[in-house]
Amino acid sequence: MGIPAERVDRLEALARAAVREGNEERAREYVRLARRIAERNRLTLPRTFRRFTCDACDAYLVPGRNARVRLQSGHVVVRCDCGATARYPYD
Numbered sequence: 114m115g116i117p118a119e120r121v122d123r124l125e126a127l128a129r130a131a132v133r134e135g136n137e138e139r140a141r142e143y144v145r146l147a148r149r150i151a152e153r154n155r156l157t158l159p160r161t162f163r164r165f166t167c168d169a170c171d172a173y174l175v176p177g178r179n180a181r182v183r184l185q186s187g188h189v190v191v192r193c194d195c196g197a198t199a200r201y202p203y204d
């Protein structure tokens with residue numbers, strides 16, 4: 114794993130920790146920075162990053178904290194506190 118990928122992983126961990134501490138704005142900054150690093154280095158963001166970030170408001174989503182996760186006819190539906198929802202098939 115190269116240095117950009119390691120930075121993305123580190124930023125994801127920081128974003129998750131920031132949300133747990135109630136710093137959602139700081140988490141958004143980490144999410145945006147990680148996205149920029151991925152773009153600049155043509156990296157695919159890790160699956161957990163893609164699933165647990167809101168495309169609408171850049172929040173890092175922690176179920177039970179700022180996101181609701183439910184199952185609906187073969188899909189996982191993740192709803193951010195901003196109101197945006199994303200659906201994914203089961204893995």
Ligand SMILES: [Zn+2]
Nearest residue numbers: 167170193195
């Ligand atoms: Zn959102």
